[in-house]
Structures are given as C-alpha cells and as structure tokens.
Amino acid sequence: xxxxxxxxxxxxxxxxxxxxxxxxxxxxxxxxxxxxxxxxxxxxxxxxxxxxxxxxxxxxxxxxxxxxxxxxxxxxxxxxxxxxxxxxxxxxxxxxxxxxxxxxxxxxxxxxxxxxxxxxxxxxxxxxxxxxxxxxxxxxxxxxxxxxxxxxxxxxxxxxxxxxxxxx
Amino acid sequence: xxxxxxxxxxxxxxxxxxxxxxxxxxxxxxxxxxxxxxxxxxxxxxxxxxxxxxxxxxxxxxxxxxxxxxxxxxxxxxxxxxxxxxxxxxxxxxxxxxxxxxxxxxxxxxxxxxxxxxxxxxxxxxxxxxxxxxxxxxxxxxxxxxxxxxxxxxxxxxxxxxxxxxxxxxxxxxxxxxxxxxxxxxxxxxxxxxxxxxxxxxxxxxxxxxxxxxxxxxxxxxxxxxxxxxxxxxxxxxxxxxxxxxxxxxxxxxxxxxxxxxxxxxxxxxxxxxxxxxxxxxxxxxxxxxxxxxxxxxxxxxxxxxxxxxxxxxxxxxxxxxxxxx
Ligand SMILES: Cc1cc2nc3c(=O)[nH]c(=O)nc-3n(C[C@H](O)[C@H](O)[C@H](O)COP(=O)(O)OP(=O)(O)OC[C@H]3O[C@@H](n4cnc5c(N)ncnc54)[C@H](O)[C@@H]3O)c2cc1C
Ligand code: SF4
Ligand code: FES
Ligand code: FES
Numbered sequence: 452x453x454x455x456x457x458x459x460x461x462x463x464x465x466x467x468x469x470x471x472x473x474x475x476x477x478x479x480x481x482x483x484x485x486x487x488x489x490x491x492x493x494x495x496x497x498x499x500x501x502x503x504x505x506x507x508x509x510x511x512x513x514x515x516x517x518x519x520x521x522x523x524x525x526x527x528x529x530x531x532x533x534x535x536x537x538x539x540x541x542x543x544x545x546x547x548x549x550x551x552x553x554x555x556x557x558x559x560x561x562x563x564x565x566x567x568x569x570x571x572x573x574x575x576x577x578x579x580x581x582x583x584x585x586x587x588x589x590x591x592x593x594x595x596x597x598x599x600x601x602x603x604x605x606x607x608x609x610x611x612x613x614x615x616x617x618x619x
Numbered sequence: 620x621x622x623x624x625x626x627x628x629x630x631x632x633x634x635x636x637x638x639x640x641x642x643x644x645x646x647x648x649x650x651x652x653x654x655x656x657x658x659x660x661x662x663x664x665x666x667x668x669x670x671x672x673x674x675x676x677x678x679x680x681x682x683x684x685x686x687x688x689x690x691x692x693x694x695x696x697x698x699x700x701x702x703x704x705x706x707x708x709x710x711x712x713x714x715x716x717x718x719x720x721x722x723x724x725x726x727x728x729x730x731x732x733x734x735x736x737x738x739x740x741x742x743x744x745x746x747x748x749x750x751x752x753x754x755x756x757x758x759x760x761x762x763x764x765x766x767x768x769x770x771x772x773x774x775x776x777x778x779x780x781x782x783x784x785x786x787x788x789x790x791x792x793x794x795x796x797x798x799x800x801x802x803x804x805x806x807x808x809x810x811x812x813x814x815x816x817x818x819x820x821x822x823x824x825x826x827x828x829x830x831x832x833x834x835x836x837x838x839x840x841x842x843x844x845x846x847x848x849x850x851x852x853x854x855x856x857x858x859x860x861x862x863x864x865x866x867x868x869x870x871x872x873x874x875x876x877x878x879x880x881x882x883x884x885x886x887x888x889x890x891x892x893x894x895x896x897x898x899x900x901x902x903x904x905x906x907x908x909x910x911x912x913x914x915x916x917x918x919x920x921x922x923x924x925x926x927x928x929x930x931x932x933x934x935x936x937x938x939x940x941x942x943x944x945x
Contacts, residue, residue: 467622467623467624467625468620468622468623470649489653490650490653491646491650491713491714491716491717494714494716497716503690503719504715504716504719505716505717505719505720506646506716506717506720509645509646509649509650509717509720510644510645510646510649510720511625511642511645511649513625513664514627514642514645514664514666557715557716560715560716560719561715564690564715567694568694569690569693569694570693570694570699570706570710571710572707572710572711572851574710577699577703577706577707578696578699578700588851589850589851590715591715592714592715592850592851592852593713593714593715593716593717593852594714
C-alpha cells in the first residue's frame with residue numbers, strides 16, 4: 452500500500468485490518484497521534500484527511516491510499532510550531548499531554564469548519580455562525596481530556612481564532 | 620478483528636455485484652468488527668462511489684446521495700433553509716470528527732448501542748439469534764419502551780433517521796440484480812419481533828443509493844430536541860423531531876418522530892391526530908403525549924423514559940407552536 456502523510460510518500464506492506472492510526476503509529480513511526488479508546492470515543496487519534504478532521508482509529512488505512520493525510524508531526528516542528536501548537540504551549544492547554552495532538556489537529560480542522568460557515572449544535576440561527584466559548588466547547592466535544600485542561604484549551608483556540616479572524 | 624477480504628467498488632453496479640458487506644464511513648462497522656460483534660468475510664468499500672451529492676428535485680425537495688457525510692448534509696444551505704429539523708438532528712449527533720466520516724446511508728443503518736449486543740460474552744438475540752436477551756431483566760436504562768418484543772428491547776440509536784421519519788423521507792436502493800426500489804422510511808425499519816437480527820427490509824447485497832426528501836411543509840416550524848446524559852457527544856435517551864404548522868390559531872400540520880423509544884425511529888399517527896385541528900395549548904399537548912405513551916412499557920431501569928418523553932414532547936410542542944412555556 453502507498454500513502455501520502457505530511458506531504459511525504461510512504462510504502463507499507465501491512466495487514467488489511469490495519470487502522471489508519473495503527474499504520475501511522477506502529478508501521479511508520481509517526482507516534483504523535485495517540486490511541487485513547489480505539490473506538491471513536493475520545494478523539495486522541497484525530498488526524499486531518501483531505502483537510503477534514505476524523506478519528507483515525509475508526510478507519511482502515513487501505514481506504515486512504517489516495518488521500519492527503521496530516522498528523523500532528525505535519526502541522527509544525529519544535530523549531531517551527533504551528534500557531535495552534537504555540538497557543539497550546541503558551542496557554543498551558545494540557546497537563547499530561549496525551550490528548551494534546553488530537554486536540555490540536557481537531558482544533559485546526561474545527562476552525563476550517565467555522566470558516567466554511569458550518570453551524571453547530573449550539574448555534575442559534577444556523578445561517579449566522581460565530582465562535583464564542585460555548586461554540587468552541589461544543590465543536591471540540593469529540594476530544595476528551597482526562598486531565599480536564601478544557602479552560603486553557605478553549606483559551607488557546609479562542610486566541611488563534613481571533614488572530615486568524617475566523618468568523619466573527 | 621477477524622480477517623476479511625477487501626475490494627473497492629468504483630461503480631454502483633460493481634458494488635452490488637461485489638457479494639460483501641458494504642463499508643462507507645466505517646465508524647459503526649469497524650467499531651463492531653474490532654469487538655467481533657460483526658465478522659464480515661468480505662468488505663466492499665463504497666466510499667468512493669459517485670453518490671456524494673445533494674440535488675434538487677422537481678417537486679421542491681432534495682435527493683441526498685447515500686455517501687454525503689453527515690457534516691456536509693447538516694451544513695447544506697438548502698437543508699438548513701427547508702429542513703432545519705434534519706440539520707439540527709445531525710448536529711446533535713456524535714462529534715465533529717465522526718460527522719465528517721459518517722455517511723447518510725451508514726447513519727440510517729447504524730446498529731443499536733445495547734451494552735449486551737456489544738458484549739460477546741452476553742446473551743443477545745440480535746447478535747446471536749436464539750441465545751436470549753440479557754437486557755430484559757438486566758441493566759436496561761437506554762432501552763426501548765415501545766414496540767418491544769420478548770426477544771429484544773433494543774433501540775435504534777440514531778438522530779438523523781428520526782428527523783427523516785418526521786420529514787417522510789424515501790429510501791432509494793439498488794439490489795444485486797440491478798433492480799431499484801423506493802421505500803418510504805415508515806416501511807423501511809422493522810420492529811424486533813421474533814427476528815431482532817433483521818432490522819430493515821434490505822435484502823442481502825442491496826445498496827442504499829439515495830434518500831429523497833419531499834417538498835417542505837409550508838410555514839412550518841422545525842425542532843429537534845435531544846435529552847441525554849451529557850450536553851454533547853452522547854446518544855439520546857429520548858429525542859423528538861417535530862415539524863408543526865399553525866394556521867389561524869389552529870394546528871394545521873404536525874409530524875412528530877421520536878428517538879430512544881423503540882427499535883426504529885418511532886412515529887404514531889394518533890399523536891398527530893390529537894393535535895391537528897386543535898388550538899395549541901396544554902389540553903391538546905397532553906392528549907398527544909397520552910397517545911404517545913399509551914401501551915408504553917418500562918423494563919426497570921428505563922421506566923423514567925415514559926414520563927421523560929411525555930414532558931419532552933409537551934415542551935417541544937410549546938416551542939413548535941410559539942406558546943410561551945409557563
Ligand atoms: C463515539 C460515537 C458516538 C456516536 N454518537 C452518535 C449520536 O449521538 N447520534 C447518532 O445518530 N450517531 C452517533 N454515532 C454513530 C454514527 O452516527 C454512525 O457510526 C455513523 O452514522 C455510521 O455511518 P458510516 O458511514 O460510518 O457507516 P459504516 O460503519 O460504514 O456502516 C454502517 C452499516 O451500514 C452499512 N452501509 C453503509 N452504507 C450503506 C449503503 N449505502 N447501503 C447499504 N448499506 C450500507 C454497512 O454495511 C454497515 O452495516 C456515534 C458513533 C460513535 C463511534
Ligand atoms: S435488547 Fe436486543 S440487542 Fe440488547 S441484548 Fe436483548 S436482544 Fe440483544
Ligand atoms: S483513539 Fe480514536 S477516538 Fe479514541
Ligand atoms: S492533557 Fe492529559 S488528557 Fe488532556
């Protein structure tokens with residue numbers, strides 16, 4: 452099988468049952484994405500596939516051979532942090548850090564959704580999308596943090612959204 | 620996970636001829652395969668089929684491709700404008716990540732979240748016909764109160780299908796022999812009866828290709844109210860999808876469907892008959908709620924659903940008819 456992850460081509464000979472998450476972690480050495488539950492319940496495995504955030508544990512690698520996949524390793528590097536990574540560091544948006552790669556990938560995908568005008572469960576008028584704290588919390592509910600770093604995660608995301616002028 | 624063969628289908632014809640289990644978003648099927656609740660021998664990957672568009676119908680309705688992701692369907696401006704109840708139901712389901720992957724067809728066919736169905740050590744007639752039902756007499760807080768059988772008391776867990784039931788959607792399919800058919804959503808799902816493993820009228824190898832929504836009801840208000848254990852990212856304990864129109868002080872149209880109550884998205888004409896022609900108000904709302912819970916039966920842990928759905932319906936009707944909630 453062949454894959455494009457973080458702009459790099461990979462060839463891998465893996466069992467057909469391999470999830471996209473296990474492909475990255477166990478076969479390609481991309482261990483940034485985490486496995487919390489392996490059942491779509493925690494968001495630790497969140498990756499961006501063709502720009503959309505998904506749970507990499509609930510999809511087969513074989514189904515993504517023609518896709519552009521981005522993991523936390525592809526968003527930024529230690530020397531050159533992605534703005535969302537930088538904001539998480541400055542706002543202390545984590546404690547143990549296990550959920551963090553998933554939170555950051557999810558937040559990046561989420562801001563794109565807001566920019567496209569996608570409403571959420573807490574949006575009043577579905578045609579008028581703006582991003583307040585209630586919106587951030589709802590839109591990030593697919594990422595569980597056992598350490599409950601939620602207030603600082605929301606602070607970090609709010610700051611990036613404001614800088615990028617995502618929505619109003 | 621048990622080993623399986625895998626093939627990607629590039630056309631609908633190839634998919635239905637494929638002789639395997641369809642995988643679309645995979646968010647329900649893979650979850651169950653990991654636990655060996657589902658053990659298909661062959662997966663036919665339908666995720667690249669050309670069924671991912673939402674198109675206008677001549678009658679003012681919409682045709683939704685079976686592969687349209689839940690996120691895209693919820694955010695489509697035509698859906699928001701004409702079928703707000705559908706957008707609301709979708710947005711109340713799962714998480715942003717899951718909605719990006721979950722498809723229209725897969726959502727319709729997602730399986731129950733009954734704990735014993737998920738636990739291969741438990742007795743479950745749905746997973747293993749004839750083995751019994753550990754939910755009856757067990758922990759059954761999330762289980763059904765209407766349309767149950769001695770064999771199974773599971774619920775359909777979905778939100779989107781509840782809204783589609785209130786909207787009188789039609790499910791369009793193609794069979795392995797190429798035959799197409801259109802099934803009203805009210806005829807699509809089955810009650811558990813003696814065969815809880817059979818959940819709908821699809822034949823083996825029959826593919827859902829589209830869902831059709833008829834033209835929207837004029838001047839109606841839409842609502843989806845979901846009651847759950849946490850504010851987000853949780854399945855419904857009970858939910859109400861409502862499309863109600865009031866004209867000259869009387870209820871002119873009422874379509875009400877319910878989640879969390881039964882093996883299928885529930886709809887009972889008696890509930891709507893108790894409302895149509897009446898003035899909005901407590902008397903009519905109570906009559907509708909009485910009609911809904913008539914014959915409802917709890918199994919111990921889920922008895923609370925009977926008063927809960929009564930109250931949820933009445934509160935929903937207040938919002939739908941503009942009556943200020945006292
Ligand atoms: C943690 C978690 C929370 C969730 N919360 C909610 C919630 O609150 N509300 C809610 O409604 N849902 C919820 N879901 C369920 C989610 O909505 C479903 O998993 C999803 O909709 C299934 O779609 P899919 O495309 O991934 O289906 P798949 O997993 O690909 O398929 C599901 C089934 O449908 C069959 N199938 C798929 N497409 C077709 C087709 N076109 N024709 C014929 N057969 C087909 C498959 O063979 C399989 O049996 C949750 C899921 C998870 C994991
Ligand atoms: S309620 Fe249905 S799904 Fe649950 S254990 Fe009983 S038979 Fe199985
Ligand atoms: S590991 Fe994928 S959602 Fe938890
Ligand atoms: S920082 Fe520990 S789980 Fe989120």
